[in-house]
Amino acid sequence: MSRKTSEPKETRITNHPILTFNRGKKVTFYFEGKPMQGYLGETIAAALVANGVKVFRYTEKHKRARGFFCAVGKCSSCLMVVDGVPNTMVCMEPLREGVRVERQHGRGKL
Amino acid sequence: MKHTEIAIVGGGPAGLSAGIVAARLGAQVTVIDDNPRLGGQLIKQTHKFFGSRTHYCGTRGVDIAAILEQELRKTGAEIVLNTTVIGHFQPNILGLASSQQFTKLTYDRLIIATGAYENNVLFENNDLPGVYGAGAVQTLMNVYGIRPGKRVLMIGSGNIGLIVSYQLLQADVEVAAVVEALPYIGGYHVHAAKLRRCGVPILTSHTIKAALGKEYVTGAVICRVNRKFRPIKGSERKLKVDTICLAVGLSPLIELLSQIDCYLVYIPELGGLVAWHDENLQTSVPGVYVAGDVSGIEEASTAILEGRIAGAHAFLSLKGKEANPEAEAIIRDARRELAVIRQGPFGEKAARGKRQLQQYTPARPVIQQ
Numbered sequence: 001m002s003r004k005t006s007e008p009k010e011t012r013i014t015n016h017p018i019l020t021f022n023r024g025k026k027v028t029f030y031f032e033g034k035p036m037q038g039y040l041g042e043t044i045a046a047a048l049v050a051n052g053v054k055v056f057r058y059t060e061k062h063k064r065a066r067g068f069f070c071a072v073g074k075c076s077s078c079l080m081v082v083d084g085v086p087n088t089m090v091c092m093e094p095l096r097e098g099v100r101v102e103r104q105h106g107r108g109k110l
Numbered sequence: 111m112k113h114t115e116i117a118i119v120g121g122g123p124a125g126l127s128a129g130i131v132a133a134r135l136g137a138q139v140t141v142i143d144d145n146p147r148l149g150g151q152l153i154k155q156t157h158k159f160f161g162s163r164t165h166y167c168g169t170r171g172v173d174i175a176a177i178l179e180q181e182l183r184k185t186g187a188e189i190v191l192n193t194t195v196i197g198h199f200q201p202n203i204l205g206l207a208s209s210q211q212f213t214k215l216t217y218d219r220l221i222i223a224t225g226a227y228e229n230n231v232l233f234e235n236n237d238l239p240g241v242y243g244a245g246a247v248q249t250l251m252n253v254y255g256i257r258p259g260k261r262v263l264m265i266g267s268g269n270i271g272l273i274v275s276y277q278l279l280q281a282d283v284e285v286a287a288v289v290e291a292l293p294y295i296g297g298y299h300v301h302a303a304k305l306r307r308c309g310v311p312i313l314t315s316h317t318i319k320a321a322l323g324k325e326y327v328t329g330a331v332i333c334r335v336n337r338k339f340r341p342i343k344g345s346e347r348k349l350k351v352d353t354i355c356l357a358v359g360l361s362p363l364i365e366l367l368s369q370i371d372c373y374l375v376y377i378p379e380l381g382g383l384v385a386w387h388d389e390n391l392q393t394s395v396p397g398v399y400v401a402g403d404v405s406g407i408e409e410a411s412t413a414i415l416e417g418r419i420a421g422a423h424a425f426l427s428l429k430g431k432e433a434n435p436e437a438e439a440i441i442r443d444a445r446r447e448l449a450v451i452r453q454g455p456f457g458e459k460a461a462r463g464k465r466q467l468q469q470y471t472p473a474r475p476v477i478q479q
């Protein structure tokens with residue numbers, strides 16, 4: 001699977017005509033074992049998108065890719081394995097230093 | 111088990127206003143929201159609000175959220191964040207879940223102000239990563255300062271579609287086009303004009319046929335539609351985009367109300383299924399209120415006013431007129447303001463919906479409180 005990920009510096013907005021973003025402390029977390037950077041105060045999903053990650057999980061039956069969709073903890077598109085816990089809604093889950101995030105395949109195993 | 115006099119589910123403009131009013135009048139209030147921050151939809155709104163006659167008109171949504179939050183905090187009301195109300199148990203028990211724990215909360219009066227959820231639309235590959243709801247795009251861009259992509263196709267030219275398109279431009283994201291199935295633009299002229307000045311085409315009588323890509327969006331196929339909204343053969347066109355943003359309306363979040371067995375009515379003008387309610391925003395189940403988008407999709411100013419009515423009436427029904435004579439005045443004033451807003455050209459649709467609601471008679475209340 002070849003996936004082009006865009007550079008983090010292109011996804012983060014630095015100059016905005018109206019808003020200023022007070023980002024929290026910069027922390028390292030792991031996506032599929034790979035270290036990535038994000039900021040405290042944002043959700044895991046936001047940090048992943050900022051790092052160019054689009055596919056969050058694959059469905060059970062048809063292995064369809066699923067990504068960020070509703071951002072309000074309703075649609076279940078963003079269920080991932082977080083520190084070993086499957087079915088974590090990463091759009092609502094705050095980013096923590098060192099947290100390990102994995103793509104979920106199917107329903108996930110407890 | 112913990113107890114509160116008035117439990118409010120949802121900390122958007124409706125829930126916040128209900129909380130402010132009820133707590134100021136003298137009730138013990140708990141506001142529960144599943145986000146880390148109060149404000150609901152408002153925290154994503156960077157534009158100055160249209161608002162018919164309320165004093166917040168001309169203020170940016172995110173600033174209105176801050177004002178309301180401050181007012182609520184001043185009352186000393188209990189605020190529970192990062193917590194979802196996942197269920198209702200008989201009698202009068204809410205189930206609260208956070209990532210750490212599950213707790214229960216009992217209440218005397220309940221105000222449901224859960225807002226709305228975005229509608230989806232049918233097209234091939236509409237489940238591909240890169241297809242986002244407009245709210246998600248706003249959250250990424252306006253709350254976290256993250257661009258959802260580089261080139262976006264917007265579906266829907268209502269106010270949300272137009273406003274979010276403009277916000278994308280402000281965040282330095284390209285908007286390939288806005289497509290709209292209707293033969294005319296749905297939102298306000300001012301918002302459409304701003305986009306047009308920036309060179310964004312707004313394609314009316316158009317729809318999306320498919321998202322392209324294997325693992326994530328790499329393009330989209332759009333086409334023209336006829337008067338019956340059927341695609342016109344041969345009018346298909348490919349656009350190179352990495353993001354497709356859906357802004358095709360909202361539906362009230364009525365799950366809790368349905369669990370409580372509130373009488374639900376389908377009213378297209380209000381966004382679909384809503385809980386029947388009287389002019390005090392009380393549902394068919396005594397002691398259970400609604401306010402804001404969950405009672406019918408409208409706007410922030412009406413959500414605030416409905417919140418005030420629900421908050422004041424919940425107080426009144428719990429403690430009686432004598433406890434604080436101001437409650438009745440608050441209800442009267444808010445009702446008057448609501449009537450004025452709903453007479454305006456943009457409140458007319460909701461007004462029609464609310465009138466239709468009154469033509470139904472709720473089934474006998476299932477629970478007597």
Ligand SMILES: Cc1cc2nc3c(=O)[nH]c(=O)nc-3n(C[C@H](O)[C@H](O)[C@H](O)COP(=O)(O)OP(=O)(O)OC[C@H]3O[C@@H](n4cnc5c(N)ncnc54)[C@H](O)[C@@H]3O)c2cc1C
Pocket residue numbers: 072119120121122123124125142143144145149150151152155158159160161193194195196223224225226245269270271273274363401402403404408409410411412413
């Ligand atoms: C792009 C856009 C532009 C807009 N522009 C304007 C404008 O210019 N002027 C205007 O007046 N209005 C505008 N609106 C509309 C306005 O934002 C909404 O009408 C208003 O926010 C509705 O308020 P509410 O309190 O009912 O719901 P919301 O603001 O949606 O708040 C509901 C809250 O409840 C929470 N919640 C839901 N379910 C649960 C649960 N089970 N447990 C815990 N918490 C829960 C939600 O997460 C949310 O925080 C706009 C909306 C959008 C999307």
